[in-house]
Amino acid sequence: MAVTRMTYAEAAVLAVANAMRDDPRVVVMGEDVGRGGIFQQYKGLQARFGAERVIDTPISEATIVGAGVGMALVGMRPVVEMRVVDFALCGMDEIVNQAAKNRYMFGGQGRVPLVMRMPIGLWANSAAQHSQSLEAWFAHLPGVVVMCPATPQDNYSMLTQALRGEDPVIYMENKELWGLQGEVDDTRVHEPGRAQVLRQGDDLSIVSWSAAVHTATQAAEALAAQGVNASVIDLGTLWPWDRDTVLRDAARTRRLLVVHDAVQPGGFGAEVAATAVQATGCRIARLGAPRIPVGYASRLEAVARISPAAVIEAALSLMADAPAAAAV
Amino acid sequence: MIDLYRTMARIRAFELAAEVASQGGVGVLGAKVDERAKVRGPLHLSIGQEAVAAGVCAHLRREDLLTSTHRGHGHTLAKGGNVRRMMAELFGRADGSNGGKGGSMHIADFSVGMLGANGVVTAGLPIACGAAHALKLQGKPNVVACFFGDGAINRGPFLEALNWAAVYRLPVLFVCEDNRYSATTSTAGLTAGPGVAARANALGVPSETVDGNDVEAVSAMAERLVAKVRGGEGPQLLHALTWRVRGHVSVDTQAYRDPQDLQGALDADPLKRARARALASGVSAAQLDAIDAEVQAEIDDAVAFADASPPPDVAAAYTDIQTTGAGAWL
Numbered sequence: 001m002a003v004t005r006m007t008y009a010e011a012a013v014l015a016v017a018n019a020m021r022d023d024p025r026v027v028v029m030g031e032d033v034g035r036g037g038i039f040q041q042y043k044g045l046q047a048r049f050g051a052e053r054v055i056d057t058p059i060s061e062a063t064i065v066g067a068g069v070g071m072a073l074v075g076m077r078p079v080v081e082m083r084v085v086d087f088a089l090c091g092m093d094e095i096v097n098q099a100a101k102n103r104y105m106f107g108g109q110g111r112v113p114l115v116m117r118m119p120i121g122l123w124a125n126s127a128a129q130h131s132q133s134l135e136a137w138f139a140h141l142p143g144v145v146v147m148c149p150a151t152p153q154d155n156y157s158m159l160t161q162a163l164r165g166e167d168p169v170i171y172m173e174n175k176e177l178w179g180l181q182g183e184v185d186d187t188r189v190h191e192p193g194r195a196q197v198l199r200q201g202d203d204l205s206i207v208s209w210s211a212a213v214h215t216a217t218q219a220a221e222a223l224a225a226q227g228v229n230a231s232v233i234d235l236g237t238l239w240p241w242d243r244d245t246v247l248r249d250a251a252r253t254r255r256l257l258v259v260h261d262a263v264q265p266g267g268f269g270a271e272v273a274a275t276a277v278q279a280t281g282c283r284i285a286r287l288g289a290p291r292i293p294v295g296y297a298s299r300l301e302a303v304a305r306i307s308p309a310a311v312i313e314a315a316l317s318l319m320a321d322a323p324a325a326a327a328v
Numbered sequence: 329m330i331d332l333y334r335t336m337a338r339i340r341a342f343e344l345a346a347e348v349a350s351q352g353g354v355g356v357l358g359a360k361v362d363e364r365a366k367v368r369g370p371l372h373l374s375i376g377q378e379a380v381a382a383g384v385c386a387h388l389r390r391e392d393l394l395t396s397t398h399r400g401h402g403h404t405l406a407k408g409g410n411v412r413r414m415m416a417e418l419f420g421r422a423d424g425s426n427g428g429k430g431g432s433m434h435i436a437d438f439s440v441g442m443l444g445a446n447g448v449v450t451a452g453l454p455i456a457c458g459a460a461h462a463l464k465l466q467g468k469p470n471v472v473a474c475f476f477g478d479g480a481i482n483r484g485p486f487l488e489a490l491n492w493a494a495v496y497r498l499p500v501l502f503v504c505e506d507n508r509y510s511a512t513t514s515t516a517g518l519t520a521g522p523g524v525a526a527r528a529n530a531l532g533v534p535s536e537t538v539d540g541n542d543v544e545a546v547s548a549m550a551e552r553l554v555a556k557v558r559g560g561e562g563p564q565l566l567h568a569l570t571w572r573v574r575g576h577v578s579v580d581t582q583a584y585r586d587p588q589d590l591q592g593a594l595d596a597d598p599l600k601r602a603r604a605r606a607l608a609s610g611v612s613a614a615q616l617d618a619i620d621a622e623v624q625a626e627i628d629d630a631v632a633f634a635d636a637s638p639p640p641d642v643a644a645a646y647t648d649i650q651t652t653g654a655g656a657w658l
């Protein structure tokens with residue numbers, strides 16, 4: 001075991017490198033991966049494993065995913081890179097109709113152990129087509145695992161798990177977290193469907209994932225200074241998601257707030273909230289982005305950003321047992 | 329020739345039986361589905377196009393791979409797919425090749441390298457590339473045959489897949505079954521430039537065009553092109569001009585179609601031509617009749633098998649979805 005301090009991007013490189021070292025079936029395909037990927041999330045891999053296993057591809061998203069499916073059907077374990085989730089939409093058919101349903105539709109004849117990396121989240125001043133958080137679309141899709149790592153350790157552990165499973169994995173790193181530093185224990189493997197309780201409090205439960213976990217944690221710290229103690233739970237995997245941990249905590253605190261960067265309506269927060277209120281009768285609130293495309297200008301972009309202040313406000317109104325301020 | 333004839337006759341008999349079993353089976357615009365229909369889903373028949381499947385697949389080994397379109401019965405049969413299980417799949421039964429989960433449009437038999445028919449136009453091309461890329465990385469001597477229609481060349485993945493196969497010199501034989509129609513529209517008016525062969529050539533994939541209703545011509549060309557692909561010369565494209573005799577999908581009345589054009593298609597029947605050719609080359613009518621009877625018996629048996637097979641267990645609705653997280657919360 002080695003515990004090393006590294007960035008979120010470096011943790012991903014380490015996970016892929018270890019998998020490629022241990023398993024010759026693992027290959028990487030995508031645009032610019034040979035040069036390390038646009039976020040350096042493949043840094044050094046081509047030099048180490050060769051251009052046959054770290055495959056630079058044309059700008060052909062649909063074929064990158066589809067070929068990943070074909071490779072997987074024939075015994076490989078491909079990792080495909082979409083750069084950002086927004087470009088994954090060019091391969092949406094390959095993801096939704098081909099990868100996710102293959103096993104079922106063909107009566108169990110095929111397996112598609114394919115890891116599809118498609119970063120989510122805001123990307124400063126990159127406007128509406130480079131800043132989406134579409135995780136709910138994929139959580140809505142039977143046949144796939146959906147992972148949203150929030151820390152370097154998670155990025156290492158979840159990617160390692162993704163590369164070992166038998167299912168297609170929608171693997172969503174966050175564009176704002178690439179440079180985040182943290183300790184990584186390279187023996188730790190993520191258990192899919194296991195949430196992490198990052199803080200435990202008695203007053204309310206805050207459930208989140210990806211970059212919003214950090215926002216929620218900041219807010220919880222500020223709330224604690226005001227005498228309000230919140231649990232912070234990082235779901236990590238959106239499918240399968242850890243109902244038990246969430247429901248246990250919500251049943252205890254009787255208040256649940258779900259926080260995510262994605263657009264609030266139709267977001268995965270709705271799923272968590274509805275499940276919690278049905279199972280525990282707790283009070284619930286959701287906090288996500290308004291239903292607007294992300295603007296280019298900083299002040300427009302800021303409207304789509306969930307701030308710790310917004311989390312605090314939502315938490316306090318939940319504590320006051322008063323309806324939250326005007327809905328968006 | 330005899331073998332080619334048998335393959336074509338088997339495909340024809342299979343599809344005619346499937347067509348009969350589908351009578352009343354596909355409801356359109358609220359039409360009531362006849363409860364007695366055995367084949368309920370959309371059925372895309374390749375009647376009239378059998379020579380392409382037979383001529384190409386004659387040169388594939390069992391370990392070679394195949395991707396197909398929504399019109400995949402002929403390809404699957406020609407590759408050696410299990411006739412009983414295929415029919416059971418069309419009937420939506422538990423013994424179907426896909427356990428009753430796919431139906432006609434998703435017919436697949438991985439045991440013979442048939443990686444699946446596809447409900448999405450052009451989707452098979454990238455998958456064929458990936459399969460071929462994997463074969464290359466795995467150091468295997470096999471090839472992939474990739475069937476698609478003339479309509480498929482107007483989706484982006486066509487261009488991406490041919491470029492990809494050429495760049496990585498992959499062992500793929502692209503086979504364009506040009507039946508001149510995309511669903512209810514003549515493809516010619518929707519395709520700019522000279523079409524598939526020129527597009528392939530432009531991407532560095534050598535292409536040749538053949539009379540797709542002449543099974544010997546298709547077979548001879550496929551033999552040459554498969555040998556090139558297998559020999560490491562990179563992807564090749566076989567462009568087969570053929571005719572779709574039936575409608576696009578089961579209930580299609582072909583109202584959009586020029587009756588003369590349909591007559592031309594019927595006159596060009598590849599089975600009739602193959603039979604005439606066989607007779608001319610000295611095969612007796614009795615021999616051909618015996619083949620017809622033999623394949624008909626095989627199909628009758630498949631229909632009986634399909635009919636006797638039970639529907640899938642309700643529990644199967646929850647199986648083969650995924651490993652991680654399956655049943656975590658239904």
Ligand SMILES: Cc1ncc(C[n+]2csc(CCOP(=O)(O)OP(=O)(O)O)c2C)c(N)n1
Pocket residue numbers: 397398399447448449450476477478479480481483507508509510511515572576
């Ligand atoms: C991406 C996509 N668009 C539209 C359709 C609907 N559709 C099914 S088959 C077909 C025509 C395909 O024509 P072609 O590729 O020439 O094959 P053919 O049906 O003639 O065998 C269309 C438009 C589809 N299945 N997928």
